[in-house]
Structures are given as C-alpha cells and as structure tokens.
Amino acid sequence: MNTASRYSFPPVDPQAFGRVAVLIGGRAAERAVSLDGGTVVLEALQAAGVDAFALDLFGAEATGNLVEQLQGQPMDIAFNMLHGGEGENGTVSAVLEAMEIPYTGSNMFSSALALDKLACKYLWQGMGLATAPFALLKADDDWDQVAAKLGLPLMVKPVHEGSSIGMSKVDTAGQLAQAYAEAAQYDRGVMAEAWLGGGEFTVAIIAGQALPSIRLQTRREFYDYQAKYVDDDTEYRVPCGLPAEQEQAMQQFALQAFTSLGCSGWARVDLMQDSAGEMNLLEVNTVPGMTSHSLVPMAASAAGLGFNELVLQILNSVVRSA
Numbered sequence: 320m321n322t323a324s325r326y327s328f329p330p331v332d333p334q335a336f337g338r339v340a341v342l343i344g345g346r347a348a349e350r351a352v353s354l355d356g357g358t359v360v361l362e363a364l365q366a367a368g369v370d371a372f373a374l375d376l377f378g379a380e381a382t383g384n385l386v387e388q389l390q391g392q393p394m395d396i397a398f399n400m401l402h403g404g405e406g407e408n409g410t411v412s413a414v415l416e417a418m419e420i421p422y423t424g425s426n427m428f429s430s431a432l433a434l435d436k437l438a439c440k441y442l443w444q445g446m447g448l449a450t451a452p453f454a455l456l457k458a459d460d461d462w463d464q465v466a467a468k469l470g471l472p473l474m475v476k477p478v479h480e481g482s483s484i485g486m487s488k489v490d491t492a493g494q495l496a497q498a499y500a501e502a503a504q505y506d507r508g509v510m511a512e513a514w515l516g517g518g519e520f521t522v523a524i525i526a527g528q529a530l531p532s533i534r535l536q537t538r539r540e541f542y543d544y545q546a547k548y549v550d551d552d553t554e555y556r557v558p559c560g561l562p563a564e565q566e567q568a569m570q571q572f573a574l575q576a577f578t579s580l581g582c583s584g585w586a587r588v589d590l591m592q593d594s595a596g597e598m599n600l601l602e603v604n605t606v607p608g609m610t611s612h613s614l615v616p617m618a619a620s621a622a623g624l625g626f627n628e629l630v631l632q633i634l635n636s637v638v639r640s641a
Contacts, residue, residue: 326528326622331631333368337395339634342411344375347404348484348505356609357400360630364398367627369634376401385414396637397422398630399606403480407434407606421637425605429581433603437478437510439580443600446579448572450600451593452513456499466492469513475499478508488514515599517592520559522573523607523618525585525629526636529570530618534559555614557621569598576600584636587615 341364343357344350357373364371375381376388383391385405397415399422405411409431415422425433432438443450452469455478466473475498476486485505487498495511502509523530534556559566573588580603587607590598607615619629 326530326624328526328624328628328632329635331628331635333631336369336634338393339364339369339371339396339398340374340389340392340394341371341398341400342374342376342406343400344378344381345401345404345406346377347402347406348480349402349404352608352610353400353402353406356402356613359626360398360400360609363627363630364634367631369631371398376405385410386418389414389418389420394420396420396634398634399424400609402606402608403434408479409434423633423637424584425580425582425586429583430605433580433582433586433605434479435508436476436602437508439600439602440510442579443576448576448579448600449597451515451591454511456495456509456511458499458503460495460499462492462495465495465511469511472514473498474512474514475502476510476512477502477506478510479506515591515593517594517596519589519591520569520598521614521618522570522588522590523585523615524574524577524582524588525615525619525624525632527574528622529574530615531557531621532559532561532566532569532573533557533614533618533621534561535614553612555617557617572598572600576603585615585633 341357341361343353345353361371361373374392376385381388397420399406399411401411407430409427412422412430413427416427437455440450440453454465454469471490473489474486475489485502487501489495489498499509519535520532521535522532536554569590576588577586582603582605587604589601591601592598609616616626616629
C-alpha cells in the first residue's frame with residue numbers, strides 16, 4: 320500500500336488566514352536556525368497565496384520589548400518559528416494569548432513543559448512511558464557516583480536547549496566535568512542520560528496525525544548540531560526500516576507523548592531504541608525545524624504533503640482549534 324494513501328488532509332483556502340506574521344529570530348542560541356527555517360516558511364506561505372510577512376524579534380532593527388514589537392505589526396495569525404528561549408518556553412504563547420492573536424503550535428503550559436527535558440522525563444516516568452534513566456547534575460557532583468548510577472557511556476545535555484546544542488557523549492567519569500561545563504554555558508540546568516545505543520527515530524505530528532517515521536543515521540557519535548544542519552552525508556530513512564506493526568506502535572507512542580504534554584497543532588517527537596530494541600522517548604519539539612535539513616518536511620513529503628501544503632495545514636490547525 321502507498322504510505323501516502325493512509326493520510327488525509329482537508330482542503331485549505333490560503334485567503335482565509337488574513338495577515339500572517341512569521342515570528343523569527345529571538346535571543347536564544349538557536350537564533351540562526353530560526354532565521355533560516357522561518358525564511359523558508361515565509362517563502363512557502365507567500366508562494367501558496369497567503370498574505371505573510373516576517374517579524375524578526377530582537378533583531379538589529381527591532382525596538383521595544385516583545386509586546387511592543389508584536390503590537391507594531393497588525394496580524395491575524397502568528398506562525399511561531401522561534402526556536403528555544405521565548406519561542407518555546409511559553410513566553411510568546413502567553414503574550415499572544417493575552418493579545419488575543421491566534422498562533423501555531425502549543426499553548427503556554429505545554430510549550431514550557433516540552434522545553435523542560437527533565438520535567439518531561441519525570442512525567443513520563445510517572446506515567447510508565449519508557450525513557451532512558453537520568454539524573455540532574457550539579458557542578459560539585461561526585462562524577463564517579465554519577466557514572467556508577469547511570470552506567471557508561473552517558474549523554475550530557477542542557478535541560479532547556481534544542482538542536483543538540485551543548486550536548487556531549489561521555490565515555491569515562493573523568494569526562495563528566497568538561498561535559499557539564501559545556502552544557503552549563505547554555506543553561507543553568509544540566510542533566511545526564513544513560514546511553515541507549517540503538518536506532519534513533521523521529522515522528523512528526525500534524526493536526527492529530529502521526530506522519531511516517533524517519534530513522535536518523537550519522538557517521539558522528541550521535542545526531543548532533545553538525546549532523547542536523549551542516550553534514551550532507553547524514554542519512555534519513557523513510558520508510559524507517561521497521562516492520563509495519565512496529566512502526567505503527569512507535570507512531571502511537573509518539574502521539575501518547577504529544578498528548579501527555581497537552582500539545583496541539585504540530586510537533587516532532589524524538590525517540591531512540593535501547594540495546595534490547597525497546598523504544599524510549601527523548602523529547603517533544605513544539606517548534607520543529609523547517610530548514611533544508613529538517614525532518615518534518617521529509618515526513619510530510621512521505622505522507623504526500625508538499626512543503627507549501629504543509630505550512631498551510633499547520634496554519635489550518637490554528638483555525639480549527641480557535
């Protein structure tokens with residue numbers, strides 16, 4: 320059966336959205352990724368016939384605080400393409416709600432929760448959803464005890480960052496101090512996870528539908544920033560290579576994670592297999608990347624949805640939920 324035939328998307332009138340502001344930039348470490356992906360989204364919206372414009376928040380020409388910048392441009396809908404920081408921690412969502420401006424993606428609470436990797440893991444652990452063993456790190460920790468508790472190797476990462484920024488694989492307890500210092504440059508919260516070592520997958524979700532999953536394969540030790548945005552030899556396998564029943568179970572698992580955080584509209588759920596082949600949740604991205612290397616457009620294409628149609632469907636999810 321053709322994979323794309325499993326998916327159904329409603330027709331969309333590009334004129335129905337009014338004036339759409341694509342929010343880009345921001346002050347987070349992922350600003351460059353936001354500018355890149357936001358520009359691609361803007362061009363697709365305009366090509367599809369939407370009256371869209373870019374609003375570079377906190378760019379060189381921006382004046383005033385967040386509220387003043389949003390008030391300075393009339394808009395009917397905001398397409399949030401801000402990665403990290405205000406864009407994903409719930410700040411922008413809260414301000415837009417207070418201003419009664421519909422926006423793409425999840426609400427304030429869900430956005431903040433999804434960005435907090437540690438809180439997500441506590442929630443999933445309490446719900447019995449598989450996720451790798453983990454620990455919150457402090458600068459004065461006994462690194463030998465951390466390694467003994469979680470085993471080696473380990474993954475060390477900032478609690479509130481995306482795009483694999485500040486992440487390090489640790490093979491010995493002696494490397495933990497340096498990995499902690501690297502992650503702490505980006506966030507006050509730093510965590511360690513047990514190394515899973517199996518296949519890495521991602522599932523995009525658009526308006527309640529889990530799209531075809533993608534398996535990520537890189538020559539690097541893990542799917543880091545370089546593999547995501549720079550390397551041309553990173554492999555994206557669609558179909559993912561799993562048996563149909565196993566892939567469908569993973570898609571349902573991803574939807575369960577999405578729902579557990581109260582997310583809406585669209586998101587991307589990242590998962591990884593452990594050495595026994597069991598799928599574990601890594602994180603939920605409420606503002607996924609939309610660059611030339613990004614995963615949501617690849618999954619949408621496999622579901623029969625071109626890029627222009629994809630951005631329209633994301634906008635359409637805002638209209639239906641309003």
